[in-house]
Amino acid sequence: MGRLPLLIILLLLAVFLMPSAILACVLMVPSLVAFIVDRNKQRYLTMTVGLPNFCGILPALTSLWERGQTFDGAFSGIADPWNMMVAYSAAGFGWMVYFGVPVVVSSYLSISTEGKIKQVRKYQEDLVEAWGESVRQAARATASPEENENDE
Amino acid sequence: MPSYIKEIAAELDYLQHPVELDGKFELLPAEKLPEFQSPGTLAINAVSLKGQATPLLALVCQKEAAPRTATIRLMSRISCAVMLVPVGSGTVVFKEDNIRRFVVIFERPKGKRLVPQAGMSPSKFDEDDIIHGVIENLLPAFRELSSRTLTHRAIRPDNVFLTPDRRAILGEAVSTPAGYAQPVLYEPIDSGMASPSGRAEGTVLDDYYSFGVLIAELAMGGTLLDKKTDEQIIEAKIKLGSYGALVGQSRVPLKLMEPLRGLLSDDPYERWGIADLEMWANGRHLSPKQVPLPQKAVRSIAFAGKDYLTAPLLANSMRMHWAESKQLIAGDQLDSWIRRALSNDEMASLIKAAQQTGQALASTGSGDDRTASVAMMALDPSAPITYKTASVRVNGLAQAIALDFFQPGKLEQYLDIIRMKLPQAWVTSQVRTKPEFVAIIKQLESVEQSVKNMTAGYGMERAVYAGNEGWPCLSPLVGDNYVDDVKNLLPALEAMVAAGRIEGAPVDRHILAFSLKHLRGNQDALLKRLNDPFKRDVYNRASLRFLAEMQKQYSPEPLPALSAHMADLLIDAVETFNNTAFRKQLRDAVEKAKRDGQLTTLQMILDNAHIQDQDKLGFTQAQAMFTNLEAQATWLEKGGLVSDENVRMVSEKTSAVISAVCSGVALVIMTISWVL
Incomplete structure (x- = not known):
């Protein structure tokens, strides 16, 4: 499915579920920021x-739906600091994972390099x-012109 | 014995061990029978294993002058007391040298030969002895030959036996090619002019001529041509006619004059046959037509230091002086002599036409040779085809090729005869046409097709086997083995290889030509690979394929020596395989095939394009893989895995996965708690 049909569906949903859309838009600002900075x-x-x-x-949305999908409900949900805290903490968890994982990955790759080379x-x-030594010779013959080019 | 026939009796003196032939006869080579030896054979004792008490003799033949196998087959059906007919024949392997030889068995004739050795004249016979003991006694033999359209072609004094009661018995006629051992004296003029190899099967009329000469010799105790050279004999016969030359004005019994004139007639159409002889024997007097002597010219023509008055005599002399003949034809002297002195414009026109054809062929370098040959045909249409030193009867070309195959220079001459269509020219030159000419020309055209194709398996070698039924394989690779049956070819090669007498590939043009007559399936692709023996590897592989095919079709028994030999020739091919495990497997398989003597298995290993392609493909893939791994290793060694970019890329993916998993788990928990 292309992007345009998806956008149209989202817009239609937003029109029909306007309170939920308003609530989601406000609470998902961190994701919007991530989307903007993601290259x-x-x-x-x-x-x-x-x-x-x-x-x-999701807890804020369920609470809104339980109260009947009203703009009041949506704005009170936005104004509820608990909802804000839950949504933004969850986003914060995401950011934390994103910034924390490279440290672990880097250590892991450093350790596994030697093993991979040996393998x-x-x-x-x-x-x-x-297949005999000729396999190695043929590989060298293939590699040497490239090396020469690189040397040049 | 003629000098051109190889003497083998002394050579084979070492043969001692008895051998069986077809389970019917036992050959006893230790018991030699020189008194029954035919030219080029070894006569030994033989006994029947079927309990027949008749004393037998076996003639061991040679492949250089191969026996008449087709005639043996037909003659063995004859039952005739006055002619030696084969009672058995076939090839046997002698234990001493493990060589296969052809042997013909006969019942031993009673009596002695008319003359103890070739070249001697018989002593004079009484009129009654000749009439009753020779002519009448031999009539049944001629009757049998005539009724079966067979020829004897070996009627000469040293091949006629005389019983104690002075009755003649015809000796064997099959151990050498037809007419091959005949003295020129005993052959009709045209056959005498032809080289012994080119005399051909001939017809039964040739036998009657020989019989006439025999009677003349018996009646006179020799002839007027005794102690003459072959050329003098031919010249005298042409000049005076055979009767005039042999008998002349000599006194011969009056009663014998008629058959002598009839049998010695130089015109085959006028020569006496069986009907005439039987009528004469029954007391009816016939007067044979006198064949006119060649037309004499009003003035002679000088050629090669002699003067000639008739065209056939001149042609006969030209045959012996080839270079001078070409000069004579090129000049005007011959034309003017034929037109003015012989008054034969037709003959002159034929020679003129031959010159024009020769000029058209001048670019081939042999135009004047063809002109000389055709001019001789015009001068004497009854003479055989003559070309340089070759002289053959029109139907004797294939046999001449076979017999003279290894004679220096001969093969090229026979090749020229075929290429220049001289047999066709000879047929055209004939005054009287015969129905058999059509068959002869058809056979020669098929030989021509074989000869024109220079691919291995064709060429002059194919002409040998296509034109001579049952001719043994002449390949030097089979040595002295007599291989006339394709089934015996591989065993012969096996024996030769085992004896260490073959170094390279055991396949040559002769073996190919001989086998391809029998081998099933289209072998053209294989023959192309065998075209160049200098491309050793290709040739050896193709040879193996050919031998394997032969083994599959004709000799399923194991051939360990041949297999080991071929494996040794091609073992380098195994080393060209790249995969080491496969190489080892192949080496093991080759060793097994050598032990089992299976050429087919060996061929599947050593000449198999499919497994070679697979190996090449595998090697190419392995090379690509190795190169790829090398690049990977270099990248790793240069720290490619822990580079910032790689770490970032991996981290982004990992964090997305961790996030997705955690979110999924949270979603599940929330759903459960919401539901509950």
Whole structure:
């Protein structure tokens, strides 16, 4: 599905569920910010922040729906600091994950590099054993022009 | 014995162990029978294993002058007391040298040969002995030959046996090609002019001519042509006619003059046959037509230091002086002699036409040779085809190719004869046409097709086997083995390889030409691979495929020596495989195939494009994979995995996943709590 039909559906939903839309818009401001600053095509940051943020607005939305989808209900929900705290804390969790994970990932990759190199070299040795030294020579022949180009 | 026939009796003196032939006869090579030896054979004792008490003799033949296998088959059905007919034949392997040889078995004739050795004249016979003991006694043999349209072609004094009661018995006629061992004296003029290899099967009329010469010799105790050279004999026969040359004015019994004139007639259409002989024997007097001698010219023509008055004599001399003949034809002297002295404009026109054709072929370099050959046909249409030193009867070309295959220079001449369509020219030159000419030309055209194709398996080698039924394989690779049956080819090669007498691939043009006559399926693609023996690897692989096909179709028994030999030739091919495990598997398989003697298995391993392609493809993929892994390793070693960009990329994905999982869990909890 293209973006335009999705936008139209969202707008229609917003029109019919205007109170809920107003409430969600206000409570999901962190996700909007994440969307704006996210430069990655895959929108990993938006996903990381948006998903917990959405979970965080669900209690406010259910409460609104229980009270009958009114603008009053929506504005009182917005004014409720509890709702704000829950939604923004959830978004904060997302941001925290986004900024905290690289430290862990970096450490993990540093540790696994040696193992991966060993694994690749072992696989290469297996190939040489199965097909002879000429496999290595042919690879060198292929690599050497590229190396020369790089050297130049 | 003629000098051109190889003597094998002394060579084979070492053969001692008895061998069986077809479970019917036992050959005893230790018991030699030189008195029954035919030219180019070894005569040994033989006994019947079926309990027949008749003394037998076996002639061991040679492949260089191969026996007449088709005639053996037909003659063995004859039952005739006055002619040696084969009672058995086939190939046997002698234990001493493990070589297969062709053997023909005969009942031993009673009596002795008319003359103990070839070239001698028989002593004079009484009139009664000749009439009753020779002519009348041999009539049943001629009757049998005539009724079956068979030829003997070996009627000569050293091949006629005389019983104690002075009755003649015709000797064997099948151990060498038809007429091959005949002295020129005993052959009609045209056959005598042809080289022994080119005399062809001929007709039974040739036998009657030989019989006439035999009677003349018996009646006179020799002939007027005794101690003459072959060329002098031919010249005298042409000049005086055969009867005039052999008998002349000599006194011969009056009663014998008629058959002598009839049998020695130089015109085959006038020569006596069985009907004439039988009528004469029954007392009816016939007067054979005198064949006119060649027309004499009003003045002679000088050629090669002699003067000639008739065209056939001149043609005969030209045959022996090829270079001078070309000069004579190129000049005006011959044309003017034919037109003015012989008054034969037609003959002159034929020579003129031959010159024009020759000029058209001048670019081939042999135009004047063709002109000389056709001019000789015009001068003497009854003479055989003559080209340089080759001289063959029109239907004897294929046999001549086979017999002279390894004679230096001969093959090229026979090739020229075929390419220049000289047999067709000879047929055109004939005054009287015969129905058999059509068949002869048809066969020659098929030979021409084989000869024109220079691919391995065709060429002159194919002409040998296509034109001579049952001719043995002449390949030097089978050595002295007599291989006339394709089933015996691989066993012969196996024996040769086992004896260490073959170094390279055991396939040559002869083996291909010989086998392809029998091999089923289209082998053209294989033959193309066998075209260039210098491309060793391709040739060896194709040879293996060919031998494997042969084994599959004809010799399913194991051939360990041949398999080991081919494996040794091609073992390098295994090393060209890239996959080491596969190489080991192949080496093991090759060893097994060598032990089992299975060429088919060996071929599937060593000449298999499919597994070679698979290996190449696998190697290419392995190379690509290795290169890829090398790039990966380099990237890792250069810190590609912990680079900022990679860490950021991985972290973003990881955080999205963690966030999604946590949100999912939270959503589930909230839903449960909301529901509850």
